[in-house]
Amino acid sequence: MGTALLYVLIVFAALVVLSSFVTIQQGTIGVTTVFGKYNRVLFPGLNFKIPLIEKIFKRISIQNxxxxxxxxxxxxxxxxxxxxxxxxxxxxxxxxxxxxxxxxxxxxxxxxxxxxxxxxxxxxxxxxxxxxxxxxxxxxxxxxxxxxxxxxxxxxxxxxxxxxxxxxxxxxDEVIMKSMAQVVASNNLKAAAENEGQALLITKTKAAEADGNAIKIAAEAERQAAQLRGMGVALFREEVAKGMSMAAKEMQQANLDTSVILFSMWTEAIKHFAENSKGNVIFLDGSSEGMDHTMHQMMGMNKLMDNKK
CATH class of the missing domain: 3.30.479.30 (Band 7 domain)
Incomplete structure (x- = not known):
């Protein structure tokens, strides 16, 4: 009987010792009470508590x-x-x-x-x-x-x-979601139309600018061409005048009438009209008075050129 009691006491003592230690897991905090009243906080690891009296009331996770x-x-x-x-x-x-x-x-x-x-x-x-x-x-x-x-x-x-x-x-709600989708779709269509209009406006503006630049370039080219043509005509007339002056001087030195060269030039001009004109008819005043009038005009031009020199 004494041996049995000893065994009971040993087992009881072992249980008391074992219940005196408690393990708190990492990320957890233990709360203890004594006779139902808050006592203290136990942190992670092995903790000692008063056996039989102190109890673990709650284990609180401190993790998210x-x-x-x-x-x-x-x-x-x-x-x-x-x-x-x-x-x-x-x-x-x-x-x-x-x-x-x-x-x-x-x-x-x-x-x-x-x-x-x-x-x-x-x-x-x-x-x-x-x-x-x-x-x-x-x-x-x-x-x-x-x-x-x-x-x-x-x-x-x-x-x-x-x-x-x-x-x-x-x-x-589904009805509202559909109406919101329609609003978004209509706004997208409106934005697309505005973007397309802007793109078309830019395209037309650039095309108009290109046409305007082309017209300016063509006008400038035509102006320069007209200027060059005018300069050519002026040079031609100047050379003709020089030739006529030289011919007149040579005829004067040879004691010849200058009207002969004027008549020759007049006939050469008529020949040139006939060869190069696109028309079929040339109207000339063939009377002696008309011819005499033309000769006087040509002689007057010759004298005017001599006076300028």
Whole structure:
């Protein structure tokens, strides 16, 4: 009987010793109580606790946690908006007061998650209720900042901190989605038409500029050609005048009448008209008076040229 009692005592002592040590996993913090009252915090590793009296009340994860949210909100113009979001949160820090809040603020994890999700949804619904349907899609960042601003203090009181809130999807009722798609399509068509009009205007403007430049170039070429033709005619006349002057001087030196050379030039001119003219008829004044008149004119031109010299 004594031996059996000894065995019982040994086993009891071994159980007491074993229950005096507890292991806390990495990324976790233990909270202990003594007779149901908070006692202390146990950090990762092997920890000693008072056997039979000190108990592990809760093991709290200090790692980041995530949860997906799906809920509905209504805009100020009565449009239904459907949100899909991802919430990332964690324990605020490892201070004793923070850990106590995490351990004792809520009855269990399910109650905490329900309060967290409803708080986030309520904050977003309140924000969306002040906006119009057309504004919501462009307010992802504003919604996130609003939620953080509204619930950060509340979460801190609970011992948590909101790390990130991502709006993964924002949709509307099917009718609204179709109308929005039509608006986008019509805006795209309008932009395409405006771009096409601008391109056509640029093309026509460039073509008009090219035509104008071509006309300017042609006009300048014609001006230069006319100038060169005028210079050619002037040089021709100058050479003719020089030839006539030289011929007249030679005839004067030979005591010949200069009217003979003028008559010769007149006949050569008639011959040239006949050979090169496109017409079929040349009208000449063949009377002696007409011929005499022409000769006097030619002699007058000759005297005028001699006076200039």
């Amino acid at each position: 946690r995530s949860v997906e949210l799906e809920f509905q909100a209504i805009t100020v113009d009565q449009a239904n908006v459907y949100f899909k979001a991802m919430l990332l949160y964690a324990v605020w820090n490892q201070d004793e007061e923070t850990i106590k809040n995490v351990a004792f603020k809520f009855m269990d994890e399910r109650s905490f998650m329900q309060a967290l999700v409803r708080t986030i949804e309520g904050s977003i619904r309140g924000f969306v209720a002040t906006k119009r349907q057309a504004e919501v899609l462009g307010l992802r960042k504003d919604i996130t900042e609003h939620v953080k601003e509204q619930i950060d203090k509340t979460l801190e009181d609970w011992g948590f901190h909101l790390l990130d809130l991502q709006m993964n999807d924002i949709t509307f």
